Structure formats: C-alpha cells, structure tokens
Amino acid sequence: xxxxxxxxxxxxNSPKFSVEPxxxxxxxxxxxxxxxxQRKFAPWLFLTPGVVMFLVYVIVPIGRSLWISLYEWDGIxxxxxIGIANYIELINDxxxxxxxxxxxxxxxxxxxxxxxxxxxxxxxxxxxxxxxIYKSLFFFPFVIxxxxxxxxxxxxxxxxxxxxxxxxxxxxxxGIAILADERFVTYGIIVAGLWPQIAYCxxxxxxxxxxxxxxxxxxxxxxxxxxxxxxxxxxxPQLRPATFIAVVVTIxxxxxxxxxxxxxxxxxxxxxxxxxxYYMYEQALSEYGFRMGYGASxxxxxxxIMIVFITMFIVRMLKDExxxx
Amino acid sequence: xxxTPVASASAPTRAAYRIALPLSLLVWLLPLIGVMITSxxxxxxxxMGNYFGVPSSFEPGNYLTVFRNTPMGLFILNSFKVxxxxxxxxxALSCLTGYALATYRFKTNxxxxxxxxxxxxxxxxxxxxxxxxxxxxMGLYDTVTGLVLFHVAFxxxxxxxxxxxxxxxxPSELIEAARVEGVSELRIFRYVVLPLMRPxxxxxxxxxxxxxxNDFFWATVLVQGTHAMPVTGGIISLNGQxxxxxxxxxxxxxxxxxxxxxxxxxxxxxxxxxxxxxxxKG
Numbered sequence: 001x002x003x004x005x006x007x008x009x010x011x012x013n014s015p016k017f018s019v020e021p022x023x024x025x026x027x028x029x030x031x032x033x034x035x036x037x038q039r040k041f042a043p044w045l046f047l048t049p050g051v052v053m054f055l056v057y058v059i060v061p062i063g064r065s066l067w068i069s070l071y072e073w074d075g076i077x078x079x080x081x082i083g084i085a086n087y088i089e090l091i092n093d094x095x096x097x098x099x100x101x102x103x104x105x106x107x108x109x110x111x112x113x114x115x116x117x118x119x120x121x122x123x124x125x126x127x128x129x130x131x132x133i134y135k136s137l138f139f140f141p142f143v144i145x146x147x148x149x150x151x152x153x154x155x156x157x158x159x160x161x162x163x164x165x166x167x168x169x170x171x172x173x174x175g176i177a178i179l180a181d182e183r184f185v186t187y188g189i190i191v192a193g194l195w196p197q198i199a200y201c202x203x204x205x206x207x208x209x210x211x212x213x214x215x216x217x218x219x220x221x222x223x224x225x226x227x228x229x230x231x232x233x234x235x236x237p238q239l240r241p242a243t244f245i246a247v248v249v250t251i252x253x254x255x256x257x258x259x260x261x262x263x264x265x266x267x268x269x270x271x272x273x274x275x276x277x278y279y280m281y282e283q284a285l286s287e288y289g290f291r292m293g294y295g296a297s298x299x300x301x302x303x304x305i306m307i308v309f310i311t312m313f314i315v316r317m318l319k320d321e322x323x324x325x
Numbered sequence: 326x327x328x329t330p331v332a333s334a335s336a337p338t339r340a341a342y343r344i345a346l347p348l349s350l351l352v353w354l355l356p357l358i359g360v361m362i363t364s365x366x367x368x369x370x371x372x373m374g375n376y377f378g379v380p381s382s383f384e385p386g387n388y389l390t391v392f393r394n395t396p397m398g399l400f401i402l403n404s405f406k407v408x409x410x411x412x413x414x415x416x417a418l419s420c421l422t423g424y425a426l427a428t429y430r431f432k433t434n435x436x437x438x439x440x441x442x443x444x445x446x447x448x449x450x451x452x453x454x455x456x457x458x459x460x461x462x463m464g465l466y467d468t469v470t471g472l473v474l475f476h477v478a479f480x481x482x483x484x485x486x487x488x489x490x491x492x493x494x495x496p497s498e499l500i501e502a503a504r505v506e507g508v509s510e511l512r513i514f515r516y517v518v519l520p521l522m523r524p525x526x527x528x529x530x531x532x533x534x535x536x537x538x539n540d541f542f543w544a545t546v547l548v549q550g551t552h553a554m555p556v557t558g559g560i561i562s563l564n565g566q567x568x569x570x571x572x573x574x575x576x577x578x579x580x581x582x583x584x585x586x587x588x589x590x591x592x593x594x595x596x597x598x599x600x601x602x603x604x605x606k607g
Contacts, residue, residue, distance in 0.1 A: 057478030
C-alpha cells in the first residue's frame with residue numbers, strides 16, 4: 001500500500017490541526033479563522049456517523065461479550081455473576097477440545113489454498129484467445145454463497161449416488177458416506193471450503209503476476225534461470241504483497257468457518273465436525289435452552305486466537321505506514 | 326511474463342495447453358455442473374437412478390415449482406431489501422470516514438484507522454450475543470431493518486480501509502490547490518474528491534453486494550420468521566423440507582446464487598479491482 005501524504009500539514013506531531021502556510025499567513029483575516037476552525041472540526045464531522053455505528057455494533061459488543069462470559073445467563077432472565085466458572089467448565093469440556101482441534105485442522109489445511117491458488121494462477125497466466133473467460137469461470141466458486149457451495153458438496157458427497165461416491169466406487173473403494181463418518185466429515189467440509197478459497201487466492205496471484213516486472217524476468221532468463229528456479233527466486237519474492245493478503249484472508253476464512261459446517265453436517269455426527277464458531281452458536285442459541293455466558297466464553301477463546309493474527313496484520317500495516325511517511 | 330507464453334512454445338505444447346485448459350475447467354467446476362444439470366432434470370430421472378446421464382427430458386419446470394410451492398420469491402425479495410440499503414449505507418459512511426482518515430492529520434488518526442481494520446477481522450461470534458440483544462431491545466429483531474443496521478456498521482470497517490487507502494493514493498496537489506483557493510472542506514469533499522472516488526465506489530458496491538447477499542450467519546442470528554428471511558437462510562429451511570428432492574434443492578441453489586453471479590459478470594473489472602486491492606503494491 002503506497003502512502004503519499006495527502007495532509008496539508010508538515011508538522012506531523014502537533015496535537016492540533018495546524019493550518020496550512022498559505023492561509024496562516026493571513027491569520028488576522030476573519031475568513032481564514034473560519035477556515036482554520038473548519039479544518040479542525042471537519043474530520044470529526046466526517047467521522048462521526050461511521051465511528052458511532054462502528055462503536056455501537058462492533059467495539060462495544062466485544063467488551064460486552066467479555067463481560068457476559070463471566071455470567072450465567074439464559075438471554076432473558078437475570079444474569080448471575082459466576083466469575084471464571086464458564087472458562088473452568090470449558091477446559092474440562094471434551095466437545096470444546098474437539099472443536100478447537102477441528103479449528104486447527106481448518107487453519108492448517110486451509111493454507112493449501114495459497115499454493116494451490118498460485119499454481120492455478122500460473123497455469124492461467126497466458127494470453128491465448130478466450131483466456132479471460134477461463135479466468136472468470138475458475139473464479140466462479142468464490143462468487144457463490146457458502147450455503148450454495150455447501151449444498152453442492154453435500155450432493156457431491158451423497159452416499160449411493162453422489163458423484164464423489166461414484167468416483168470412489170470407480171477406483172474400487174465403496175460404501176463411504178463422507179459426511180456421516182466421524183473420520184472424514186471435517187476433511188470433507190474443508191475440501192468444500194477450499195474450493196472458493198483457492199479461487200480467491202488464484203485471483204490475487206493473477207493480479208500479482210500481472211505486475212511482476214518483465215525486466216527482472218528477462219534479466220533472470222539471460223542468466224539462465226527458468227522453471228522452478230525462476231519461480232522460487234524471481235517470481236515468488238515479487239509476489240509477496242499478494243501472498244500476504246492471500247494468507248490473511250485464508251486465516252480469517254478458516255477461523256470464520258461456520259456456514260459450511262452448519263449446512264453440511266450441523267456439527268455432526270456426534271459433534272465430531274464442530275468448530276469453535278459453530279459450537280458457540282449451538283451453546284448460546286440451542287434448542288435446549290440458551291447458555292449465553294458459556295457461549296460468550298467460547299467466543300472469547302476464538303477472539304483470542306484471532307487477535308494474534310490481527311495483531312500481526314496491524315503491525316505489518318503500521319510498518320508500511322511508517323515507511324510511507 | 327511468467328510463465329513463458331505458450332504462443333512461443335513448440336506446437337505440441339501449444340496443443341496440449343489448448344486441451345488441458347477446458348479439461349481442467351471441467352474438473353474444477355464438476356460439482357457445479359452436476360448441480361446445474363440436476364436442476365433441470367425431471368424427478369423421474371432421480372427416482373430411476375439416472376443421476377449423471379443425459380437428462381431424459383429438459384425440465385425447467387423445477388424452477389417454477391420452487392417459486393410456486395415455496396416462499397422463494399419472498400426470500401429473494403428480502404435479500405434485495407437487506408443488500409441494497411446496506412451497500413448504500415456502508416459505502417456512504419465509508420466515503421466520509423475514508424476521506425477524513427486520508428486527508429486530515431490529527432493525533433488519533435492512525436489509531437482510529439487501525440480500530441476499523443481490526444474490527445473488520447473479529448470473529449462474528451464475539452459480537453453475536455450483544456448484537457442480538459441490542460437488536461431485540463430496539464424492537465428490530467426479526468426485521469430487515471435490524472439486519473441492515475448491523476451490516477452497515479460492520480461493513481464500514483472494511484469499506485473505510487478500502488476508501489482511506491484509495492484516497493491516500495490520489496494526487497494531494499488537488500486538495501491543496503483547492504484549500505489555497507479557500508474552498509470549504511465540505512465542498513472540497515463534494516466537488517474535488519468525490520468525483521475521483523467513482524471507481525472505488527463501484528468496486529466496493531459490487532463487493533459488498535456479494536458479501537451481504539451471501540451472508541448466512543447474521544440472517545440466522547437476527548431473523549427468525551419467513552417474512553424477513555434472506556435467501557441464504559431460506560434455502561436452508563427448504564433443504565429440510567426437500568429431503569432427497571435434489572432436483573428442487575439444485576434449482577433453489579441456482580436461484581439463490583444467481584444475483585451475485587450476474588453482478589460479478591456485469592461488473593467483473595470493478596469486482597476484481599476491489600478484491601485484489603493491495604495485492605500488487607508493497
């Protein structure tokens with residue numbers, strides 16, 4: 001992200017919004033005073049609606065969730081303060097560990113989307129006729145809702161007639177109902193999730209490849225680099241911005257996995273494919289009674305995991321900003 | 326260009342590439358093609374086990390059945406009612422916040438910006454209980470308005486990141502020149518910056534349209550009944566009713582997927598520009 005400094009001010013550390021030299025020269029003038037004070041309040045005028053909405057619906061709720069996780073609450077009645085009892089229950093809850101383990105599995109396997117996306121992007125980075133249509137069609141899965149992706153893959157995996165089951169039978173393996181088998185269900189869902197995620201990474205890399213400097217490639221070619229060596233030493237370093245974004249969106253996608261679990265298995269069989277986000281939802285809004293406090297404590301754990309990645313992302317952005325200034 | 330263009334490769338390589346291209350696409354979209362064919366199959370095909378062969382007849386009537394026997398039309402309408410105001414709201418708010426964060430220097434600027442960015446990445450579950458509670462208290466639970474308000478607020482995070490970086494990349498001389506001329510801040514925004522933001526507004530609009538149309542989590546958390554349910558939530562309830570009626574499930578899925586797909590093909594350039602922002606620059 002290239003950063004030109006647009007601000008009219010040169011003294012960046014001044015707590016007040018300094019006035020541009022051109023106008024401050026005539027500071028006795030009433031209209032320039034007006035302009036100065038206007039420049040002081042203008043940013044807040046622009047910011048207020050967005051900031052208020054974001055505070056009310058995002059920032060304050062995070063705090064409230066932290067607070068609710070210390071209570072026993074059914075969502076309607078009185079809240080009872082129980083300290084860290086929810087968290088103590090959590091560390092003795094086998095279902096929590098299953099969900100946590102599945103989240104780690106999601107994170108690990110989802111990362112395959114990054115190299116897979118790069119491979120497809122390289123495959124498609126040509127200029128033959130009709131290639132643009134191919135690129136759009138390869139990108140297609142990302143545009144479709146995860147709910148529809150989940151339905152498509154449920155059908156793909158369906159026992160007896162599903163295409164995947166047929167393919168397995170064709171190679172001599174039969175009788176596996178992926179989504180009803182504790183051993184395979186999470187992998188089956190992750191594959192469904194990888195489909196759109198690979199498409200996303202592919203489009204990031206296609207854009208990245210478009211901007212790789214042709215001079216460097218030519219120079220490397222003259223030096224005799226080609227194939228894998230060229231890819232590894234010349235291309236991939238230049239694709240760093242694309243890789244960074246691909247990794248960030250893939251991590252977020254993996255930890256946000258909810259829709260697919262919900263539509264493909266409802267966390268089953270016997271809770272074996274739950275992830276934290278789904279388990280939280282189940283606890284907080286289950287048909288057997290709402291456990292808001294316990295649900296909130298699961299959400300806090302998920303949030304804590306995410307914070308690690310958010311911090312890494314922000315630190316990197318901060319570095320970019322500093323370099324830009 | 327990497328890899329070496331096939332145009333300059335040997336004839337057999339070129340031929341191989343020409344064959345590999347459609348073949349790989351076929352494999353890649355296999356599940357999707359299967360669903361599309363199933364959606365026009367007559368029910369009798371499925372009963373007879375003809376899942377993958379050529380459909381015995383072309384049955385667009387499945388689509389009519391979906392609209393006639395289910396509230397699909399209402400679900401689609403609800404999705405539009407949620408999506409369009411959200412796009413307008415989030416883009417409008419972020420034009421303002423993005424402009425403020427890109428052009429003014431003040432102490433909390435970078436902090437505010439990072440809060441928007443970080444908030445955009447938090448897991449939905451940490452917001453779920455308080456947002457549901459708040460929506461209930463405002464009497465907006467189970468309404469389109471409740472859903473829109475949340476979406477606008479949440480999407481403002483991503484949109485602000487997008488707009489702020491876009492405006493920062495504009496030539497600063499324009500704004501400075503207008504300031505020297507004594508043009509008021511509001512008019513600078515309205516007449517100098519806003520016209521230049523058109524490509525960013527277009528890109529964000531298609532992106533947010535797709536994100537919100539495809540949202541499922543908040544639809545289930547903030548809406549209960551059919552009357553306000555968007556299509557993603559609706560199709561799940563239909564999936565329960567249509568056990569093993571895969572021709573209907575398929576037709577329903579195709580309908581639900583259609584609007585963002587059309588949007589994507591119409592606005593492809595903007596869509597990809599929006600999605601890949603930041604993928605090229607260091």
